[in-house]
Amino acid sequence: MKKRELLRTLVGAVCLSVLVLGAAAPPPALLELKQPRGLDFVLQNSPTPQKYLIETMPGGIALLDYNNDGLLDIFLVNGGRLIDPMRMPESFDRLDPRYWNRLYRQNKDGSFTDVTVQAGLANAGDGNYGMGVAVGDYDNDGYPDIYVTNYGKNILYHNNGDGTFTDVTAKAGVAGGGWSVSAGFFDYDNDGKLDLFVTRYMDWDTKRSKNCGQEWHTYCPPETFPAATNILYHNNGDGTFTDVSQRSGIAAKKGRALGVAFADYDDDGFTDIFVSNDGMQQFLFHNNGNGTFTERGMEAGAALSEDGRRLSGMGTVFQDYDNDGRPDIIVTELPREIYGVYHNEGGGVFTYRSLEAGLGVLTSGSSGWGVGLEDFDNDGWKDLFVAQSHVLDNVEQIDPSLHYKELPLLALNHEGRFERADPGTSVPTASRGAAFGDLNNDGWEDVVVTVLGGPPQVLMNRGGNRHWLVISLRGTRSNRDGFGARVRVNGQTRYATAAGSYLSSSDKRLHFGLAAADKAQVEIVWPSGMHQSLRDVRADQFLEVREPEKP
């Protein structure tokens, strides 16, 4: 064979190998749909021809380690039974076990055991239709407590530390009322005790419900019903809370809130509040540092879309997606509205960057609910996950280009621009809540999504070779959970919180992907103002960091 022929053969072989490699199956999806043994919950939303709005709104999920055994457990909020039509006084059959909220304890083998009864969580209140959940250690006893929001009265369950909970709502004074949705614990006055923020959707009840639409009956748009105020409870430190909604200025603004997330956006040392509102401007409550808040959404550029349009704000997350050290805001919405990305420019100003972030392509045909910014591939950039489904269960009849059941969105972050990735499931569902955490403690973030009329979807991370670090904060002068701390690891920043998403509460541990780095530089600014630095921290470990008691 001549030299030229040899060369041709060689080139041909190389080309063939390229072709073969190019035709190879794509790498497996990062996330994988699993059905953990024992997790037998079904979210009963009970849709009726009456199209009661509450039917399409539940339900919440919390990932928490209620018994401090190091494994994340799952708490799921159920809806209730609705009849056609509802009678007064409203009852949702919550005494029937099908409609209970459920607590599942994770076992060492990754299976779950339903511990609802022994935990004392079976009674969710017969007049309550369940919505969401918030988790926080409000009494700093080292055990996470659970707050359940309802259409009806909310319930605070104190964790007794022995595997049981006690309903302390009456004593604590946090029942609220009306239609509560997302809630979250945070420490707005940096007194070391977790306060509680509760969003309320609208002034609505089944008696005043309407059936909207023309040819097809549908759930009514939010503006059909009057707006409602949100609630801020101040933690008195003695097991009681004081409703400071009026005094703080929170109740000065009526909205149609669905989501809430916390972060200190202007770096003044006080945690601010972002509230996603449905069909109106979004609220950014700036913490004035004196127990009051000022709503600054419009002037900060975080109230409307880039074109000045109102958003159908549903879920929200308040974390730094582009690693510039400042918390940004993402809001999930209805189709034809791109999910909102409000980039924090510093100086208390946000710019709308949905198109730059790539969400124009990814989200304009979808409806988003639960949302999280988590580094699923541990490359050092927080990725975007959204639980998706249209709000109308008959939307295909009204607009065949839209879909009630959708796949979740997983979008990997490439230096601030998101690109679609395989979400790990090919089964479209009517998803609502989403909580994030490392269920199997492998250093790779997992997701659990709630589904209307069905079991939750557990999406386990397949993992990989990159390094990671998971930090648990142990506040001493600050609240014990360390909520509100700003933690910086190798150029990434996370604000410590379990809140955000929609109706849900995530793993309070802070997860960081370290890519190829096997060591991490950790900087923590605690809510107390204490700064703490840890140098050359070994990667691939779960690290508890205790706040120094003295400066």
Place this chain on the structure above:
Amino acid sequence: MIHLLLLLWLSGQAPSSEALAHLQAGVQADKQHDVDVAIVEFRKASELDPKSTDAFVSLGQAYLEKRDYGSAVGPLKHALELAPDLLPAHRLLGYALLAQGYAAEAVPHLERAQETGALGIAEVETGQLKEAVTHLQAALEQQPNDPDLLYYLGRASGLLSKQSIDTLLAAYPDSARAHQAMAEGYFVLRQMPQAEREYLAALKLRPDTPELHLGLGNVYAKSSQWEKAEAEFRAQSKLRPGDAEAAYSLGSALLQQGKARAASAELQRADRLRPEMPETLYSLGKAASLEGDAAAAEKAWRKLLSIEKDSALAAQTHFALAGLYRKQGKSAEAERETQEFQRLQNSNPQSQQ
């Protein structure tokens, strides 16, 4: 009107004094909006002077004012028997017949009276759609923005369009144009998969048909499939480089994908092809802002505001400018633009949708 007719008639005829007295009484009653009395008086005048065309025309007119169209027809027809060329009688009879649904009978009278608006409406009813469009357009030149005329012109055009499409579908059901027509129908019904299927079938038959790419691109854009939309709009632009709509659509599809520089180039091309289109200027500003070129964004938006001052797009533009100034740290300017945005929003609730 009755008074005018009376004067016209009086100049050419000499009625009996009694008939004239009733005629004048009718006119007075009509002036005072007492139509019933006017009808009684005009009827007496017509009985006393059965050859008085004026009495019959006035009586017909009074019935029309009372919206008693059926009763108006007799006197008006009688007036035309007496004076076949009397244009006011033709005009009124045409209206009376049309109001009762006798469009075909109304047409010759309205033609004689050169009452183009009513004639066009009658022709819509009788299915003379081409003529209807011509006459309604002529009437609209005399009475621009008349809602009834606009409605009927729209209806006539729509029916004419449907007629053509029905013929197309019946005669050439497998043609590219038939598939295109089907696709457009599905698009209106928001049945995007079906619209896509029909557009693709049309393109398979006649791949060089430029409107097909634009239509298919719009289907993809409506379904938020921006990469596919971009490809179709690009194909349209290649086939018709002078098509401003294609350039604008391509720019918008690129913008949705965050491809600011490419979007900017296409939008500038659209602006050159059809200058000063507000939508193009708005998107141009967005693309420039996305690129980080604040000066170009401001220039495009300011130009837009020099064209449109009070529209929903103007409100949007003020809001976009507020964002631009906020990012630049120009708080006072940002505040001013926000206020302008809010002012326009309050005065134009549609802009809030």
